[in-house]
Amino acid sequence: MIDELDAAQQRVRELEIELALRHARDDASRLQRKLGRIATLATLDDIAVVTHEWALVDGRVAGHVLVVSDDVLSCALERCEVWDATVEVALQAPWIDGEAREPYHSAYANxxxxxxxDLCKAQAAQRATDLEARWTPATAAHRYKRPFAEEGR
Incomplete structure (x- = not known):
């Protein structure tokens, strides 16, 4: 009976922890929505390196766990359908619909x-620097004469 009591108490502790985790995730979801944003998603690292938690419904992405409805999040947590992936990888997976996918697609495209x-600007600056190095004023004056310039002036 003591072993059975210990097992029951252990199960109660596990359920309490699971419930606390659910409440914490629900609170985080509400706070995130109040801020009006999912995550920054402003740099290449944000979309291609940093992993995010995604709620799945029947194996398809429903959205970021901080944005999906409480019902969808609860269902995903109960079924252990929460997936860690980058935005880049998540966008390559099937989604429940295009509307849920759109904000992440737009952030990725931006x-x-x-x-x-930025890369084009850096390339243009490098080309300008390379041209300036090749065509210094002394080099240009030595190789080319101005047309119609009078001798001796």
Whole structure:
């Protein structure tokens, strides 16, 4: 009977911890929605390196655990359908619908656009520096004469 009592008490402790975890995740979800954002998702690291928790419904992504409805989150937690993945990987998985996927797709596209612009600017600056190094004023004056310039002036 003592072993049975210990097992029952252990099960009570496990259930209390699970309930506390559920409440903490629900609170985090509400607070995150109040802030009006999911996560920053502003850099390449945010979308391609940092993993996020995603709620799944029947094996399809329903959204970030901090944004999905309480019912969807509860169902995902009960079925152990919470998945850790980067935004990049999550966008390649099947979603419950396009509306749920859209904010992450837009954030991903915005980050890629900004990174591409930064790379193009850096490339243009490097080309300008390379051209300046090749065509210093002394080099240009030595190789080329100004047209219609009078001799002796």
């Amino acid at each position: 980050v890629l656009s900004a990174v591409t612009q």
